[in-house]
Amino acid sequence: MRAPALLALLALSSSCVSASWNRATWQRPAARDVVAGLPRSGIGLQECLDLLGAPTLVFEHRVHGLTLAYAWVQDRRFGGTVSVPLGDRESASFSYATARAGAYALVLWLDESWVLEDWREGRLGSLIGEEPPRPATLEEIELTRR
Amino acid sequence: MRMDSSGGRRIVERMNRASVLLVCLLSSGCFLQRSLVDRPFAEADVARIGNAGATTAKEVVARLGAPTEVVQLGRRSAYLYLHEQEKTAGLFLLVAAFNNRDRQTDRVWVFFDEHDVVTHVGRTLQAQGAEYAMPWVAHD
Numbered sequence: 001m002r003a004p005a006l007l008a009l010l011a012l013s014s015s016c017v018s019a020s021w022n023r024a025t026w027q028r029p030a031a032r033d034v035v036a037g038l039p040r041s042g043i044g045l046q047e048c049l050d051l052l053g054a055p056t057l058v059f060e061h062r063v064h065g066l067t068l069a070y071a072w073v074q075d076r077r078f079g080g081t082v083s084v085p086l087g088d089r090e091s092a093s094f095s096y097a098t099a100r101a102g103a104y105a106l107v108l109w110l111d112e113s114w115v116l117e118d119w120r121e122g123r124l125g126s127l128i129g130e131e132p133p134r135p136a137t138l139e140e141i142e143l144t145r146r
Numbered sequence: 147m148r149m150d151s152s153g154g155r156r157i158v159e160r161m162n163r164a165s166v167l168l169v170c171l172l173s174s175g176c177f178l179q180r181s182l183v184d185r186p187f188a189e190a191d192v193a194r195i196g197n198a199g200a201t202t203a204k205e206v207v208a209r210l211g212a213p214t215e216v217v218q219l220g221r222r223s224a225y226l227y228l229h230e231q232e233k234t235a236g237l238f239l240l241v242a243a244f245n246n247r248d249r250q251t252d253r254v255w256v257f258f259d260e261h262d263v264v265t266h267v268g269r270t271l272q273a274q275g276a277e278y279a280m281p282w283v284a285h286d
Contacts, residue, residue, distance in 0.1 A: 005162075020243040023281035027250065028272065045257065046198075049268030054253035064220035076281070112220075114257075114266075135218040144220075 019080040026073035027056060030106050038119060045114040052106070057128075063136040063144045064112035071105040071124050176237045178278055183230035184214070187252040191227075192269050195256055203262035213256075221260040228253055231273040235280065248285060250276040 030052055038051060048068065057069035083093035103124040109117045120127055136144075194209045195201060206225065207213070213225035229252040237244040252273040257266040277285055 017241045018243070019241060020245070021281045022245045022247075024247040025249065025285050028275070028285065045266050049255070049266060053270030054255045054268040056251075056253065058217050058219075058224050058226070058255060060219055064222075066219060136220060141220055 016083050017081070020078070022075075022077045022079075024073065024075040026103075027071060029072045029104065030070055035106060035121065039116065041116050041118060043116050045110055048108055048110070048116060052108075055108075056105075057132060059132045060136055061109050062112070063140055065117070066108075066110040066114055067128065067132075068108040068110070069105045069124065069128060070107075071103050073103045075102075174239055177235070179234040179236075181232045181234075184228060186229050186231075186273055187227065187254060187269070187271055189271075192254055192267065195254070195267055196264060198264050198266060201264045203258050203264075206256055206264065210254075219257075222258060222265075223262070224255055224257045226253065226255055229273050231276045233276045233278045235278040237280065244281055246279050246281045246283070248276045248279065250274075 034051055045066065052068075052070055055068040056071045057067075059067050061067040077097065079095070079097035081093060081095045083091055085091045104122065105124040105127055106119065106121045107124075107127045108119040111117050191210065195206055196209070203223075203225070210227055214228040215226040217224045217226070230249060231251075232247060232249040234245070234247045236246075250272045252271045253269065255266075255268045256264055257268075259265050279285065
């Protein structure tokens with residue numbers, strides 16, 4: 001009886017077997033019915049804000065226009081590790097991890113009069129790039145003066 | 147004092163149970179953690195921003211304080227006021243660890259024209275909706 005109990009205790013001790021389940025959520029996606037009712041173009045900034053609330057990111061679109069991003073993150077990770085001592089100085093271990101991670105967003109583009117031009121939903125990185133674009137320089141602003 | 151064999155076995159069994167219980171107690175744990183960034187917003191704070199077309203950026207800053215972020219939009223600009231609440235719950239059961247983190251924000255964006263006068267205001271007050279949960283529970 002002692003040997004199986006000892007083996008079970010070894011197997012159950014976290015240095016031999018461990019598992020983890022992690023979830024991280026940041027913001028909530030816009031309500032589906034609101035997105036379904038969002039016009040493809042033509043409404044002003046205040047109407048967009050009234051429908052969707054405050055965006056998570058705001059930056060320039062073609063200098064005088066606007067990009068509004070309503071981003072959210074739903075990150076799920078499962079993992080497990082098995083480690084087996086093989087001798088005094090050796091051990092073998094096996095780890096497995098799976099993750100469903102990523103930032104998603106509803107992104108709206110507004111023209112220089114701050115009227116909706118278009119919107120799309122998907123992975124944040126593919127919609128706006130990995131980093132938001134840098135602000136326009138003074139020269140760029142003057143060159144494209146409204 | 148003499149002890150028969152069945153009495154001895156019972157004592158060993160009780161000791162085994164006690165040791166398992168002790169291992170469980172020593173190996174398991176849970177925690178709840180909450181972190182906040184800045185103070186929460188209320189509808190009254192949004193009302194204090196004032197009317198579009200009448201309130202200046204200087205007045206907004208006097209009423210709400212320094213913004214979290216200032217964004218240049220060509221010759222115009224926008225200020226972000228942010229409050230963040232994060233709730234984390236963790237559970238450790240011998241070999242398994244469960245962790246859930248939920249971060250929600252109150253956001254108020256104030257947009258200004260090229261003369262620093264308020265043109266638009268957008269708000270989302272969700273920070274109070276952050277939840278303690280286990281990872282298998284989906285947030286609404």
